[in-house]
Amino acid sequence: MEPRLKAEIWVKALFQRCHTLGAFATVVQRGDETAGSVMVKVNSLDGRAIAYVSGFDFNGKRVWRCQPQNEPAAESEIDLYIDRAIKRDPDMWVVEIEDRDGRHFLTEPIEKLG
Numbered sequence: 001m002e003p004r005l006k007a008e009i010w011v012k013a014l015f016q017r018c019h020t021l022g023a024f025a026t027v028v029q030r031g032d033e034t035a036g037s038v039m040v041k042v043n044s045l046d047g048r049a050i051a052y053v054s055g056f057d058f059n060g061k062r063v064w065r066c067q068p069q070n071e072p073a074a075e076s077e078i079d080l081y082i083d084r085a086i087k088r089d090p091d092m093w094v095v096e097i098e099d100r101d102g103r104h105f106l107t108e109p110i111e112k113l114g
Helices: 007-020 075-088
Strands: 024-029 038-043 048-056 062-067 093-098
Touching: 007 024, 007 038, 007 093, 024 075, 038 075, 048 075, 075 093
Parallel strands: 038 093
Antiparallel strands: 024 093, 038 048, 048 062
């Protein structure tokens, strides 16, 4: 099992990646500094967005899952999904990335549903 970065440090690294490559990122919901889970909303600035939820595989490596579906949806639909997720897990971090190309800047694997 790989050692895990604190959530706050991981979020700061994502910000650096985004800003270095020309995208804007902001924290929508600040979670637990140490163990909070992370959700990344990618807003492509065309009324559509997609959410990625972090998790860990059996070896302790971070993986991402597209939620609530495998493709971009109306931004309002993604926002409702995020609001429900925060109610279930108030320690979760939510980061929004605005990028016209829809880049997520996640270096870990992304698992598609179904």
